[in-house]
Amino acid sequence: MQTKKKGPILSIHNLNVWYGDNQILDSLSFEVQPRQITALIGPANCGKSTLVRCFNRLNDFTPNFRFNGEILFNGKDMYKKKTDVTAIRKKIGMVFRKPEPFRCSIYENVAYGARIAGINQASQLDAVVQKSLQRSGLWDEVEPILHGNPEQLSIGQQQRLCIARALTVEPEILIFDEPCGELDPIETVKIENLMRDLRNDFTLIFVTNKRRQAARVSDSAGFLYCGELIEFGSTEKIFTNPQDTRTEQYVTGRLG
Amino acid sequence: MAIFSMTRPELRKKIALQGIAFIIVGAAFIFLWNTLKKTQAANIQTPSSSRISGTLPSLLSDLNLILPISLLAVLFGVAFAFYLEEWLPTTSKVRSFIESQVAFFVEIPSLLYGLLAITVLFSYADVSKEIGTPPIQNINEAGLAAIPLQHNIAMFYAETLVFIFMVIPVAIKTTQEALRSVATPIRESAYVLGANHWQVLANRVVPLALPRILAGGCRAISRSLAVAALLIGVHIPGTRGIPDRFMLFLGGALLLSTISSFLIEIYVPATARHG
Secondary structure, three states, X not given: OOXXXXXXXXXXXXXXXXXXXXXXXXXXXXXXXXXXXEEEEOOOOOOHHHHHHHHOOHHHHOOOEEEEEEEEEOOEEOOOOOOOHHHHHHHEEEEOOOOOOOOOOHHHHHHHHHHHOOOOOHHHHHXXXXXHHHHOOOHHHXXXXXXXXXXXXXXXXXXXXXXXXXXXXXXXXXXXXXOXXXXXXXXXXXXXXXXXXXXXXXXEEEEEOOHHHHXXXXXXXXXXXXXEEEEEXXXXXXXHOOOOHHHHHHHOOOOO | OHHHHOOHHHHHHHHHHXXXXXXXXXXXXXXXXXXXXXXXXXXXXXXXXXXXXXXXXXXXXXXXXXXXXXXXXXXXXXXXXXXXXXXXXXXXXXXXXXXXXXXXXXXXOHHHHHHHHHHHHHXXXXXXXXXXXXXXXXXXXXXXXXXXXXXXXXXXXXXXXXXXXXXXXXXXXHHHHHHHOOOHHHHHHHHOOOOOHHHHHHHHHHHHHHHHHHHHHHHHHHHHHHHXXXXXXXXXXXXXXXXXXXXXXXXXXXXXXXXXXXXXXXXXXXXXXXO
16 A cells, blocks of 8 residues: 655646647646645546546557656656656546446456556455455445356446455546536446545546536546646635636636 | 357357368268269360379369468468558558558459469470370379479479469458458557557457468469469360460550559549548
């Protein structure tokens, strides 16, 4: 488990991102504090996903991706040459909007991360799988069908399976890219409670376009609009006393 | 694809069902084999009175000629497609060049490649002189035709040319399409767990793409068999050189296939990219 650090775990300085000639993000700067839930809110197509995909270098696969600026992870520039990208991705996990279980059993889905990390003994794998599933609150539901097909699970359960899968590699930061975008309200509540539990052990970055959800769950929040970070601060401040008129309009529902 | 999403009982059931199908097909094959053996040379006339005739030796000769090199060609094509699709960036000029060439060669009918091969055979080994008395008269102990060395070399050239231009492009194209069929989220959800490129390929992409890759390989090999069928047709006793009508046909077909492959190259990728 990660030791508590005083400084920010992730700091972004003057980040610019282009796809070809199209500028997606325009000089963003903010800091993510450890063991907190940081929400990034904003309307669709404002660059939220592009931003979080910069944090684990998933944008490297996007053709025409250009990057300018600095992202420090634990004080180290993660875009420096000779950076071990897979090591960074192990430390910074991610859960996508649409749950995408691998086409193998539930057990193998969860065990895959551990296998990649080099754990191959059956007893160790069993322990890791059980721990991750318990943490994501899925153990009681899937224990009898552990070697069954994940497609028989509901979409909310599949999403929690994906969270369990991300937990096996013991990341420091866990990015949730609109995890409730496809879920019904009951499953959404389960995921939100799960995120509150996970805050004790992980740093969470949470992308959403639902204002109320961000207000319920997060500790600090940033409002993105058309590629610019309009405002960043504690959730309370953003939602009760915003400095920028656009933020006020967005959180009160008059914009976006 | 479905085999990887199955649980064990489902898999067992599937294997049992396929076992039944396998037995039925096997029985049909044995029946067919016996019937073919009985027909002997009644319908299939070899050019001269040779000591052996019938389906089996011809079949074995065909397979002996085609299988080893076509397996090699398919392996090479698959490996090359992996390199193109997984290691060369989409913006690479080399990649777009090779892809357009491949698209061209895939469109050309296999018939033309057979004629290409026969041209090489005629010009390098002068097979035409011996067409009345083909080398099939010299039979070795294995029952296969012993082919003179000079012909062997010419055949090697002919085969190599045919396979470079015919089998490898098909293998490349189908493998690339198989790799593209694996959705990006599946790759990404493995990458975010810290898997490297090789692990993602070996654990996630190849198991899903394998059925399509194998189907593509079969398609490529069956294309080479089609050429063999053509060679039998052109191998008319007493003919010297390639008949004029074949040359005429070759020209016309080449023109048509060029036009069609250009049309496909222009329209299909454009719509596929935006789709």
